Amino acid sequence: MARIVILGAGVMGSAMALPAAHGGNAVALVGTHLDEDIVRSVAGNGLHPRLGVTLPAAVEARPWTGFGAAMAEGADLLVLGVSSAGIAWAIDRIVESVRTPVPVLMITKGLAPRDGSIEVLPHLVAREVERRTGMALPVMAVGGPCIAGELAALRDTSVVVTGGDEALVAGTLGLLEAPFYHARPSTDVIGVEICAAFKNFYTLAVGAAAGLLERSGKGSNGALMHNLAASLFTQALEEMTVLVEALGGRAETVRGLPGAGDLYVTCQAGRNGRMGRLLGLGLPYARAKAEHMASDTVEGAQLALDLGPTLEAMMARGALPGERMPLAAGIVAAVCRDEPLALAFDRFHR
Known part of the structure; x- marks a missing residue:
């Protein structure tokens, strides 16, 4: 059994808890400061009020103040499900709480201008964390047609998981393996x-x-x-x-x-x-x-x-x-x- 921490309890971050928990993994769903009502609902009866589904019992909802404890308990994968506007906030939380390298899977989407060109968010996150901590985090991303409500309803969903380390991508696909979640590998971040x-x-x-x-x-x-x-x-x-x-x-x-x-x-x-x-x-x-x-x-x-x-x-x-x-x-x-x-x-x- 693996431990997966998801930072961001909005619809997409929470929908990812379904394939993450399917194989028997323990999942900590940590909300941001904007997700307090969602966290209370999921912690109370499992119901995600925006997705309209009850999350698996293996999913434990926590407020954002519990992120450090969730990471300290050990994590085999950290999933970033914050909005693009919240990526700087998420980097701050990683810098505060992550002490040893852990694979990161980003479902947050966005780009940033840099040196007159365009930088993708996985590169930005890895660069900023290393600059501030000296720690090299392997940062992957998931892409493809994935409507959160359909994934939460266990509708067939096909995506790609991309990263520079093919073995790490393959291991991540194994953690998310589910009959309704069809993930393929890619190295084209x-x-x-x-x-x-x-x-x-x-x-x-x-x-x-x-x-x-x-x-x-x-x-x-x-x-x-x-x-x-x-x-x-x-x-x-x-x-x-x-x-x-x-x-x-x-x-x-x-x-x-x-x-x-x-x-x-x-x-x-x-x-x-x-x-x-x-x-x-x-x-x-x-x-x-x-x-x-x-x-x-x-x-x-x-x-x-x-x-x-x-x-x-x-x-x-x-x-x-x-x-x-x-x-x-x-x-x-x-x-x-x-x-x-x-x-x-x-x-x-x-």
């Missing part, structure tokens, strides 16, 4: 993480098709705009391939579960698609956010705000081929400068 973040970004454009349809109405024969949405989806994959390869990842990752698979799932529903619809309706981003989604975190739009200047600077100096990324340029202009979302079809699919 950069490709998986770029896809995981940019699928939200590009869903803004695919979602715009719904808003454009509302603006123009159905055709006289009832025709919709699936052709348009498919065209935008295809362009998104092409541009994600350009970006992944430019940053050192592999094109096949974009064609697989982390790219095409995760983009497909993200386009089905959610906050990024809703914001895309508003942009397609012709609303400036700032107005759409303030009037319709003020309390929502729109990951794709936040990525544009965080990395838009970096993307534009990389294109300007030739580090990214801007002529091959017209949709990205249009999304950045729409989100960062409130310009209408430009769909440059004459530059797509080249």
Whole structure:
């Protein structure tokens, strides 16, 4: 039996407790300071109020103040399930509490600008922990189409686990082995993480098709705009391939579960698609956010705000081929400068 500690009791972190506990492992689900109601509910009767399921008895819920004790009891795997905004907080907790190297699996998604380029979060976490403690932590990540509610309901879910140490990745797959959780190994950390973040970004454009349809109405024969949405989806994959390869990842990752698979799932529903619809309706981003989604975190739009200047600077100096990324340029202009979302079809699919 292994011991697995999950930091972050939101929907995705908690859903990961299902495959983690399936093989008889002991799981400590440690909430952040934002998860206190969830922790109380799970500790009381096992029910996760946001997922609507009762977690296995092997899952012990603890408040964030119990993270140090959970790690001191020994952990074979630490799963980071905090939001991207909480990654600095999570690094602080690791620095405070982790005394010996333990494998880390990140389900947190996001990217950060660094030295005029883009850094993936597993590299950032490993770098920061080593800088502050001198301890080298092996940091892996999971990517692919995984809706937390479906995983919690034990629906078949296929993902990849990526890391630089193939033996460690294989061991992690063994810890998470479950008949409903189909995890495959990958060594393309950069490709998986770029896809995981940019699928939200590009869903803004695919979602715009719904808003454009509302603006123009159905055709006289009832025709919709699936052709348009498919065209935008295809362009998104092409541009994600350009970006992944430019940053050192592999094109096949974009064609697989982390790219095409995760983009497909993200386009089905959610906050990024809703914001895309508003942009397609012709609303400036700032107005759409303030009037319709003020309390929502729109990951794709936040990525544009965080990395838009970096993307534009990389294109300007030739580090990214801007002529091959017209949709990205249009999304950045729409989100960062409130310009209408430009769909440059004459530059797509080249």
